[in-house]
Amino acid sequence: MIRRITVCLAALVLTSPVWAQDQEHKGAPPAAKGSVTPVDMSKMGPWTRKPTHEAKTRKEVEAWFKEGDAIMKRRDFEADIARADFPIYMATDDSKGIPTAETYDRRKYTEMMKPMFEQIPADTQMNHKLDITVLSDSLVSFTDDYTMTMGGKKKPGRLTGLLVKRDGQWKWKAFFEAGWGEAQTSAVGGSGTSGDQEKPK
Incomplete structure (x- = not known):
């Protein structure tokens, strides 16, 4: 799902008239009408943020x-x-x-x-x-x-x-965490260690 959203957003940005105008102001050649201007995908996305430690x-x-x-x-x-x-x-x-x-x-x-x-x-x-x-x-x-x-x-x-x-x-x-939907006065989060605790039955 996240990958699908990322691809859709990238497509939306690249085909946006505002984006295209911005590229023209920067000296980039204008894209042909109806075409998609290529972008360097190696400079964005999870492949640029791999764990180092x-x-x-x-x-x-x-x-x-x-x-x-x-x-x-x-x-x-x-x-x-x-x-x-x-x-x-x-x-x-x-x-x-x-x-x-x-x-x-x-x-x-x-x-x-x-x-x-x-x-x-x-x-x-x-x-x-x-x-x-x-x-x-x-x-x-x-x-x-x-x-x-x-x-x-x-x-x-x-x-x-x-x-x-x-x-x-x-x-x-x-x-x-599942199962806390009936609780009315306690946390939704459940029994973890960040302030979450058992709910009264």
Whole structure:
């Protein structure tokens, strides 16, 4: 889907009269009517942003999750929210399989998550099994097959998301986890380590 969108956008830009006029102003020969002016695709797209330190990036992301667990354990919401790159995007579905998704700014996320975050049991522990995909040195997607232990009970779950590196720091940009559609006063994101926690049944 992303590749299809990229190709369509490239085609739209290249055939745009504004783009063509801009090229004329730069001294480029005008394109024949109805033709598409060629562009150097080697200077844009994912082939220009290949990871240069993939192993290092993976270690950084693993450390990011461990840091999140420690933050959750001490209920430090300010430290937790500093790990988000607002606006953030969260998606889930309900028991009927109906998906919902929403974008949150800092205020909206704080109002929704802080009361729940502060009630996380002190004995909560997380065990992560991460599948990390390094897209570039500043973009990482992941899937986490985690196990949450709370009150002596273990509950497995799975979430996926997107991390971005902003000003040298990894931050979460999106989280997706199934099953929270019925929740009304708690986070959509689920049981991850960025302020996400188990919802009351």
